[in-house]
Amino acid sequence: MFSLKGRTALITGSGQGIGFELARGLAGAGAAVILNDIDNEKLAKAAEKIRAEGATVHELGFDVTDPAAVATAVDGFEADNGPIDILVNNAGMQFRAPLEEFPIDRFDFMMRLNINSAFYVGQAVAKHMIARGGGKIVNICSVQTALARPSIAPYTASKGAMANMTKGMSTDWAKHGLQVNGLAPGYFKTELTSALVADEEFTAWLSGRTPAGRWGDVSELVGACVFLSSPAASFVNGHILYVDGGITVSL
Ligand code: NAP
Numbered sequence: 001m002f003s004l005k006g007r008t009a010l011i012t013g014s015g016q017g018i019g020f021e022l023a024r025g026l027a028g029a030g031a032a033v034i035l036n037d038i039d040n041e042k043l044a045k046a047a048e049k050i051r052a053e054g055a056t057v058h059e060l061g062f063d064v065t066d067p068a069a070v071a072t073a074v075d076g077f078e079a080d081n082g083p084i085d086i087l088v089n090n091a092g093m094q095f096r097a098p099l100e101e102f103p104i105d106r107f108d109f110m111m112r113l114n115i116n117s118a119f120y121v122g123q124a125v126a127k128h129m130i131a132r133g134g135g136k137i138v139n140i141c142s143v144q145t146a147l148a149r150p151s152i153a154p155y156t157a158s159k160g161a162m163a164n165m166t167k168g169m170s171t172d173w174a175k176h177g178l179q180v181n182g183l184a185p186g187y188f189k190t191e192l193t194s195a196l197v198a199d200e201e202f203t204a205w206l207s208g209r210t211p212a213g214r215w216g217d218v219s220e221l222v223g224a225c226v227f228l229s230s231p232a233a234s235f236v237n238g239h240i241l242y243v244d245g246g247i248t249v250s251l
Contacts, residue, residue: 001232005030009229010074010084012064012121013091015042017190018140018218022088025222026229027055031086034058034077064091064117067124074124083132086229087125089118090140092158094192096151107154114158118165122180126173134177136229139166141184141240146248159184163240170238179237181228186244188216212245
């Protein structure tokens with residue numbers, strides 16, 4: 001029920017961090033994986049690591065914020081290699097500043113990367129999935145899908161939009177056999193959060209605020225992603241699955 005043998009999964013922004021770990025996890029469940037990143041060198045190194053564990057790994061470097069590049073890459077992969085059965089829209093960024101001073105160009109860039117990209121890649125992949133009558137899409141949301149924090153209002157807006165994009169994709173595409181769901185990580189140790197991990201005051205606050213009492217390890221996201229990508233989730237549509245040590249259920 002949870003096997004991904006014979007499936008191919010595209011994970012955006014998987015040169016490092018959560019995307020890399022999810023790609024590794026999907027490969028561990030039997031999928032061939034397509035790694036994507038904007039940095040081809042990083043992509044090659046990441047692919048080598050997963051290949052060394054015995055998986056089939058493709059490298060597909062493209063900028064997820066460029067709709068023409070996205071369509072060319074996705075259509076080209078499908079034509080040359082066959083179906084993309086699973087898409088994980090993971091690429092995303094953070095930028096912190098008080099909202100009254102938040103640079104407008106940073107806001108626009110963040111929206112393109114955190115939310116527009118899910119539409120660009122989602123649409124390009126879903127066209128093929130719809131023609132085949134099936135597929136899985138997992139959109140990476142966040143604790144900030146549900147809760148705000150000082151200095152990251154635009155990120156919060158983008159991750160709230162990601163959850164509603166998930167609901168919209170489900171509403172349009174469930175009838176074509178697609179399951180689209182969101183995976184919402186709490187606080188995980190990655191390059192994106194390295195400044196916060198190093199900040200002792202923040203780490204003490206986070207440990208007190210999280211019922212589980214600690215940062216998450218990225219390996220703890222894998223089970224949820226495998227579930228949402230697998231036949232086990234065949235009637236799960238538009239759900240946002242929080243993997244957060246309980247931070248969004250308690251005050
Ligand atoms: P990360 O370490 O910064 O990894 C993101 C990856 O995406 C990087 O390799 C980055 O490459 C790549 N990327 C950036 N722009 C791209 C583009 N235009 N096209 C293709 N790839 C691009 O971030 P992360 O912490 O793993 O986060 C991954 C996702 O999880 C994000 O959506 C984030 O919002 C979400 N999330 C993270 C946490 C957490 O605790 N870390 C919690 C909740 C949600 P470059 O480094 O070369 O730019």
